[in-house]
Amino acid sequence: MTNVIKYQGYTARIEFDAEDEVFVGHVLGITDRISFHGASVAELTDAFHMAVDHYLDDCHATGREPLKPASGRVLLRIPPEVHAAASIAAQASGKSLNQWAADAIARAAGKPGSHPDH
Known part of the structure; x- marks a missing residue:
């Protein structure tokens, strides 16, 4: 439900x-x-x-702009060892860290393959 x-x-x-x-x-x-x-x-x-x-x-x-639920930009603060591991995983998969992280977040959110292409 x-x-x-x-x-x-x-x-x-x-x-x-x-x-x-x-x-x-x-x-x-x-x-x-x-x-x-x-x-x-x-x-x-x-x-x-x-x-x-x-x-x-x-x-x-x-005359106010309505707030939108998401801008498409996220700033994450993660431990250096997680950052390093993510960078290695991204490189190993042939993706930029941004593409790799967007894919990982999309999968966790139940939206596979919905990362922006930039």
């Missing part, structure tokens, strides 16, 4: 609040807070779409 839904490039994590008997969702991957809720899956989905649409409309009305 998955606990995420997607709309307009945004992904939300869904939880069930047993005390209030309602589904609650929060958009992931951005610093702006977008939350919504619904008593049924249909109600929750509608509330998610309305929340994202409202966020995008509000950004447009205020």
